[in-house]
Amino acid sequence: xxxxxxxxxxxxxxxxxxxxxxxxxxxxxxxxxxxxxxxxxxxxxxxxxxxxxxxxxxxxxxxxxxxxxxxxxxxxxxxxxxxxxxxxxxxxxxxxxxxxxxxxxxxxxxxxxxxxxxxxxxxxxxxxxxxxxxxxxxxxxxxxxxxxxxxxxxxxxxxxxxxxxxxxxxxxxxxxxxxxxxxxxxxxxxxxxxxxxxxxxxxxxxxxxxxxxxxxxxxxxxxxxxxxxxxxxxxxxxxxxxxxxxxxxxxxxxxxxxxxxxxxxxxxxxxxxxxxxxxxxxxxxxxxxxxxxxxxxxxxxxxxxxxxxxxxxxxxxxxxxxxxxxxx
Numbered sequence: 001x002x003x004x005x006x007x008x009x010x011x012x013x014x015x016x017x018x019x020x021x022x023x024x025x026x027x028x029x030x031x032x033x034x035x036x037x038x039x040x041x042x043x044x045x046x047x048x049x050x051x052x053x054x055x056x057x058x059x060x061x062x063x064x065x066x067x068x069x070x071x072x073x074x075x076x077x078x079x080x081x082x083x084x085x086x087x088x089x090x091x092x093x094x095x096x097x098x099x100x101x102x103x104x105x106x107x108x109x110x111x112x113x114x115x116x117x118x119x120x121x122x123x124x125x126x127x128x129x130x131x132x133x134x135x136x137x138x139x140x141x142x143x144x145x146x147x148x149x150x151x152x153x154x155x156x157x158x159x160x161x162x163x164x165x166x167x168x169x170x171x172x173x174x175x176x177x178x179x180x181x182x183x184x185x186x187x188x189x190x191x192x193x194x195x196x197x198x199x200x201x202x203x204x205x206x207x208x209x210x211x212x213x214x215x216x217x218x219x220x221x222x223x224x225x226x227x228x229x230x231x232x233x234x235x236x237x238x239x240x241x242x243x244x245x246x247x248x249x250x251x252x253x254x255x256x257x258x259x260x261x262x263x264x265x266x267x268x269x270x271x272x273x274x275x276x277x278x279x280x281x282x283x284x285x286x287x288x289x290x291x292x293x294x295x296x297x298x299x300x301x302x303x304x305x306x307x308x309x310x311x312x313x314x315x316x317x318x319x320x321x322x323x324x325x326x327x328x
Contacts, residue, residue, distance in 0.1 A: 015050020033083030038178025168217030
């Protein structure tokens, strides 16, 4: 990962140059997993900028869907889904800073790792929901259990999908609100963006003292949009390196990979999420890369990249990106 030496966190992070201390956040240490993201829960861990945290995440159903006969409508209690590890306090983090979260690795966890994909009543992009009310019957409720390892996601005898893991939900705490773990917004949240996997750095605006990092909802793979409402949800052991960038005022999450910078917006309708992300990208190019605002706007019309996080949750998520080679 030679590009990391030239990344934004390497240049600006206050703890990146140090040898990181490694912390373990196991299921036992976590204890109670959280279904809201906010400033009121008890912190489970306190770390220094630049430290590493190895986190044992549970799947989005917190292990309740054990077999294909365990229908979510029978074994889940909505809205208690998408359990989160944390909050992790980063010492010295203050409102107006940015938390940089570098995902080092994601490994399937358990003696025979299996992922779960499900069609759930009143959930999914092609289903009627409380927000998309239809006079139509619910789609069928179906559960798929899928074998997973670091070589592949074994969807069926016919199809093996690539193991391409990412974190579905990553957040700092809002300043005053406590937001359910299914909803993405300015704090991050359930963005379900496939680019947010190993080798990526997510930049989250800090709204309160200590930042209060939450993480969960690991996916072994997912297509753009998470169209049926679930990815291949699985328990993971995820290694993170977390740093702090002081006095960098951003409003929405951002993301960096080896070749791309990305801004992330979440809203309804879907086009407003795209507008948020593209506006932030134009302003970022103007503020930090020497572009004229209108030149950046017109240029992105030619080379901008759009990634669809989810369009199944209470708010939809869109990432808009530009290749770094155009910013040099």
